[in-house]
Amino acid sequence: MKVVVDMNKCQDHGQCVFAAPDVFRMDDDGRLAHVPDPDDALRDEVEEAADVCPLQAIRIED
Amino acid sequence: MSGRIVVAGASLGGLRAAEQLRAAGWTCGITVIGDEPHRPYNRPPLSKEVLAGKASFASLAFTPKPSAADVEWRLGTRVTTVRLAERTVELHDGAVLSYDGLVVATGMRPRRLRCPGPVEGRHTVRTIDDAQVLRDELTRPGVRVVVIGAGFIGCEVAATAVGLGAAEVTVVDPLPLPMVGPLGEMLARVLLTRHEERGVAFVLGQGVTAFEGDDRVTGVVLSDGSVLPADVVVESVGSVANTEWLDGNGLDLSDGVLTDQHLRVGGRPDVVAVGDVARFPNARYDGVPRRVEHWSVPTDSAKHAAKVLVGGEAGLAPFAPLPTFWSDQHDFRLQSFGAPALGLGDVRVLDGDIAGDVLVGYHRDGRLVGVVALGGPSVTRAAARFRAELLKQPALISQGALS
Ligand SMILES: Cc1cc2nc3c(=O)[nH]c(=O)nc-3n(C[C@H](O)[C@H](O)[C@H](O)COP(=O)(O)OP(=O)(O)OC[C@H]3O[C@@H](n4cnc5c(N)ncnc54)[C@H](O)[C@@H]3O)c2cc1C
Numbered sequence: 001m002k003v004v005v006d007m008n009k010c011q012d013h014g015q016c017v018f019a020a021p022d023v024f025r026m027d028d029d030g031r032l033a034h035v036p037d038p039d040d041a042l043r044d045e046v047e048e049a050a051d052v053c054p055l056q057a058i059r060i061e062d
Numbered sequence: 063m064s065g066r067i068v069v070a071g072a073s074l075g076g077l078r079a080a081e082q083l084r085a086a087g088w089t090c091g092i093t094v095i096g097d098e099p100h101r102p103y104n105r106p107p108l109s110k111e112v113l114a115g116k117a118s119f120a121s122l123a124f125t126p127k128p129s130a131a132d133v134e135w136r137l138g139t140r141v142t143t144v145r146l147a148e149r150t151v152e153l154h155d156g157a158v159l160s161y162d163g164l165v166v167a168t169g170m171r172p173r174r175l176r177c178p179g180p181v182e183g184r185h186t187v188r189t190i191d192d193a194q195v196l197r198d199e200l201t202r203p204g205v206r207v208v209v210i211g212a213g214f215i216g217c218e219v220a221a222t223a224v225g226l227g228a229a230e231v232t233v234v235d236p237l238p239l240p241m242v243g244p245l246g247e248m249l250a251r252v253l254l255t256r257h258e259e260r261g262v263a264f265v266l267g268q269g270v271t272a273f274e275g276d277d278r279v280t281g282v283v284l285s286d287g288s289v290l291p292a293d294v295v296v297e298s299v300g301s302v303a304n305t306e307w308l309d310g311n312g313l314d315l316s317d318g319v320l321t322d323q324h325l326r327v328g329g330r331p332d333v334v335a336v337g338d339v340a341r342f343p344n345a346r347y348d349g350v351p352r353r354v355e356h357w358s359v360p361t362d363s364a365k366h367a368a369k370v371l372v373g374g375e376a377g378l379a380p381f382a383p384l385p386t387f388w389s390d391q392h393d394f395r396l397q398s399f400g401a402p403a404l405g406l407g408d409v410r411v412l413d414g415d416i417a418g419d420v421l422v423g424y425h426r427d428g429r430l431v432g433v434v435a436l437g438g439p440s441v442t443r444a445a446a447r448f449r450a451e452l453l454k455q456p457a458l459i460s461q462g463a464l465s
């Protein structure tokens with residue numbers, strides 16, 4: 001699974017981090033960092049993260 | 063069930079309901095009916111980035127999940143009536159559809175002031191069309207803006223108007239402080255100062271009695287008789303639930319549509335409600351049914367409601383979401399987890415400093431029920447810790463807090 005975050009849209013809300021902590025995290029400056037190619041077993045988590053992102057910045061590409 | 067599920071309302075709640083029905087195993091027809099001409103789009107930026115011109119209107123559209131690709135969208139027409147006993151809905155264009163399941167996702171519309179005076183020049187912000195018209199008005203040179211209502215949307219619009227270079231921006235509210243209802247006095251005072259420092263004027267403790275002007279608003283008349291000159295007025299005085307189409311079915315529609323703890327409506331297994339319009343008891347708190355106008359609720363409620371509609375309640379715990387809310391105003395962000403409004407009597411600073419970035423906790427019977435972070439990464443991180451704590455807590459209701 002490929003996960004793409006549109007960093008022009010992302011405003012570091014961190015909602016995705018709550019939904020999928022294995023894939024998204026906030027770095028020390030409070031900016032989002034993420035795993036671009038997480039294991040398929042994490043698909044539900046990542047879908048949840050994409051759903052709850054207020055800016056709808058997360059795209060899942062198969 | 064087999065056949066068709068009708069979803070009334072084509073916004074976030076309607077979209078998530080369609081997607082979650084597929085996720086819950088519903089393979090038959092889904093028809094989503096929406097009275098706006100647009101596919102589902104994201105509303106929060108309408109008072110923020112999009113109104114400010116920092117994001118395009120086109121960027122608001124949601125991308126539906128592939129599983130919802132075969133959903134039928136009927137847009138630009140509304141549901142006018144429903145007969146729950148016969149399982150039919152009638153549309154404004156005359157069509158009558160029968161259904162096996164119904165999802166109520168018709169949301170809210172802005173409440174309007176019923177004051178004498180001209181209508182032209184008065185705006186609300188709920189739809190793309192509203193925001194497009196308002197943006198044109200706010201970008202006129204030298205414009206004087208009066209925002210009526212110091213809630214979240216009003217304060218966001220005021221902040222955006224200042225950012226756009228409006229000559230004067232004044233917020234009017236009968237309450238003594240902005241956003242005081244949901245946030246309490248401590249934070250409301252801080253927010254008032256921060257807004258004032260950034261160029262927003264406030265007239266508090268005053269209502270609006272009339273609008274001045276002939277064809278178009280030129281001023282706002284306050285309860286003490288004084289007049290605020292205005293070229294543009296924004297009314298952000300709360301919202302009204304879109305439930306008229308449900309009339310005549312014996313439902314409790316006194317404030318949105320009342321649901322049970324599984325989001326079912328009228329005690330029926332075939333009707334559920336999601337999003338802003340649903341007045342549901344939250345098993346996490348006191349079990350009192352409330353509507354929650356937070357962006358997180360349509361997604362959370364659609365997930366639960368779709369499971370109940372497709373598979374019944376067996377094996378499902380009652381709906382108990384952790385409400386989540388944010389608001390961007392000027393250069394600061396508010397983030398809220400839980401239900402601060404239930405703990406306004408006992409408010410404490412948990413982290414940071416009220417003069418800078420701060421995390422505030424709201425307590426009921428000594429117990430944390432909500433946190434609000436104002437500021438950047440450090441308090442957001444602290445908020446995340448407390449969010450985890452809020453999630454772990456047992457329901458208030460089981461502690462006998464209902465007495
Ligand atoms: C300007 C603005 C800013 C916001 N900012 C934030 C924020 O920062 N943070 C946050 O948490 N929340 C925010 N919100 C709240 C959030 O957008 C809502 O909670 C969310 O949109 C609710 O979604 P919904 O699908 O339940 O209802 P709605 O979005 O209200 O959708 C209901 C849809 O149903 C349609 N409809 C109504 N009646 C009928 C009918 N009879 N037949 C067919 N269709 C019908 C309506 O036209 C509408 O398209 C904001 C809202 C607004 C308006």
Ligand code: SF4
Pocket residue numbers: 005009010011012013014015016017024032052053054055056057058
């Ligand atoms: S939830 Fe969205 S906006 Fe927030 S950090 Fe994640 S991707 Fe960025």
